[in-house]
Amino acid sequence: MHKLLTLLLIVVSIAGAAAQRPGCVFLLIWPGARATAMAGAFSAIADDATACYYNQAGLAFMERQSVTLQHAPWLSGLHEGMYYEYAGYTKPFKNGTGGLNLIYLTTGPTDVVNPDGVYLGTYTTFDIAGALSYGFKLNPNLGIGLGWKFVYSYLVAPWVFGRMPELGIKSGGIGITYAFDTGMLYKPFEYGSLALVLHNIGPNIKYSESGASDPLPYTLRIGLKVQPVSSKIIKVRLTGEITKVLVGMFANSNNTFFENLEYEMQEAWKGAGIEVDYFDFIQLRGGYFYDYEGKRIGFTFGGGIKASGFSLDVGVDEAMYDFKTTNRKFSLSYQF
Numbered sequence: 512m513h514k515l516l517t518l519l520l521i522v523v524s525i526a527g528a529a530a531q532r533p534g535c536v537f538l539l540i541w542p543g544a545r546a547t548a549m550a551g552a553f554s555a556i557a558d559d560a561t562a563c564y565y566n567q568a569g570l571a572f573m574e575r576q577s578v579t580l581q582h583a584p585w586l587s588g589l590h591e592g593m594y595y596e597y598a599g600y601t602k603p604f605k606n607g608t609g610g611l612n613l614i615y616l617t618t619g620p621t622d623v624v625n626p627d628g629v630y631l632g633t634y635t636t637f638d639i640a641g642a643l644s645y646g647f648k649l650n651p652n653l654g655i656g657l658g659w660k661f662v663y664s665y666l667v668a669p670w671v672f673g674r675m676p677e678l679g680i681k682s683g684g685i686g687i688t689y690a691f692d693t694g695m696l697y698k699p700f701e702y703g704s705l706a707l708v709l710h711n712i713g714p715n716i717k718y719s720e721s722g723a724s725d726p727l728p729y730t731l732r733i734g735l736k737v738q739p740v741s742s743k744i745i746k747v748r749l750t751g752e753i754t755k756v757l758v759g760m761f762a763n764s765n766n767t768f769f770e771n772l773e774y775e776m777q778e779a780w781k782g783a784g785i786e787v788d789y790f791d792f793i794q795l796r797g798g799y800f801y802d803y804e805g806k807r808i809g810f811t812f813g814g815g816i817k818a819s820g821f822s823l824d825v826g827v828d829e830a831m832y833d834f835k836t837t838n839r840k841f842s843l844s845y846q847f
Contacts, residue, residue: 533758534686534716534725535662537616537638542597543581544842547826548813549784550798552752554706555734557696559822559844560599563612563644566708566732567656568696570601570608570646577601581842585616588836592619595840607647614640623671631675634668644692652699658692660711662727666718683719690714690727702741706734706752729757746788754780778804784811792817794824800831807831820846 543561546553553561557569560579581597599612617637624630642660649655667684690713698704709731715724733753740747755778761771784798798811809831815824822844829838 532725533728533756535638535640535664535688535711535727537595537614538640538662538690538711539728539730539756540585540595540614540616541828542595542599542612542614542840543579544813544824544826544840545786545794545796545815545822545844547828547840548796548798548811548824549750549786549826550752550782550800550811550828551754551780552734552750552782552784552798554694554708554732554752555696555704555736555750556748557694557706559846560601560610560612561597562646562656563599563601563610563642563658564597564614566694566696566706566734567610567644567646567658567692568654568694568706568708570610570644570656571648571654571696572698573601573608573646574603575846576603577844577846579842579844581840583840584837586832586836586838588832588834590619593617594619597842607645610644610646612642612644614638614642623668623674625675626677632668632670634671636667637665639663642692646694652697654696654698656692656694656696658694660690660692662686662688662690662713662716664716664718680719680722683722686716686718688714688716688727694732702738704734704736706732706736708732708734726758731755731757744790746786746791748786748788749784750786751783752781754782756780780805796826800828802831806833808833815842822846 541547541551542564554566557566560577562569579599583595585593585595594617596615601610620633620635623632640660640662642658644658646654646656664686672680690711692710694708696706711727711729713727715726717724736750738748781801787795794815796813801808811828813826815822824842826840829836
């Protein structure tokens with residue numbers, strides 16, 4: 512029954528997408544255990560290969576090659592078969608640093624059962640986004656970044672519509688589009704930085720010829736980082752971030768401008784994090800996240816060990832959700 516309901520929800524989203532709700536929401540999931548442990552407030556840090564996601568401008572300040580690999584069983588309280596993976600790589604060049612990354616999300620196997628209860632088969636849903644990024648300095652304190660991504664979303668196997676004519680849809684279930692990211696990272700002094708990032712600016716995604724298209728989750732990030740303690744023994748980094756999904760803003764025509772503005776400010780995601788680095792060897796991290804509309808409110812935490820260029824990190828954000836689940840990301844990074 513669970514699989515049947517899942518399929519019906521997918522079909523409804525294909526046949527008539529809500530005009531004010533974005534598609535491809537997997538693009539909003541935080542990659543990287545380190546950033547996850549700090550409640551996703553990472554755009555003003557962006558100093559490893561996850562900068563390809565959080566803020567391409569961070570690449571401008573990276574002087575070594577880096578690799579980050581992440582694995583995460585995703586929200587197992589909803590479905591045990593879901594996984595979220597990330598791989599990123601960066602390489603410095605003469606006038607900047609380039610990067611590439613791949614995001615993969617699968618919700619696992621989906622059984623297809625018709626209204627009469629007859630099992631028709633199984634397929635696996637997945638979403639993929641592959642991206643190229645480049646960051647460069649406009650001056651010693653200001654970096655600019657650009658990114659382009661290709662998005663492929665496989666929600667319903669094409670054979671489903673042929674075996675279920677009662678759906679009234681002959682084809683679809685697969686969406687393809689692309690998007691751009693751009694970011695700025697300003698470091699006015701050694702132990703502070705300010706970030707401004709726009710994500711996922713591109714054409715709508717559409718899953719069937721007769722269905723409506725969904726806008727991508729256009730997103731604005733504003734981040735701040737300060738490092739009040741910096742010594743050979745210990746470093747303390749504090750970071751905060753406001754994230755705003757721009758799709759559907761000011762949609763309530765019954766409200767005044769200021770009423771809509773108040774709601775949009777309340778609805779924006781807020782995250783704050785801390786990272787304590789002991790001897791550049793052991794890291795402890797924590798954070799707090801507040802998402803009013805999505806009802807994701809709670810603490811995040813994690814840590815890592817760094818040695819010989821390698822970093823092994825874990826990030827846990829399961830306490831944010833209002834249902835029982837586990838959600839833990841594991842990352843392995845290498846700088847060389």
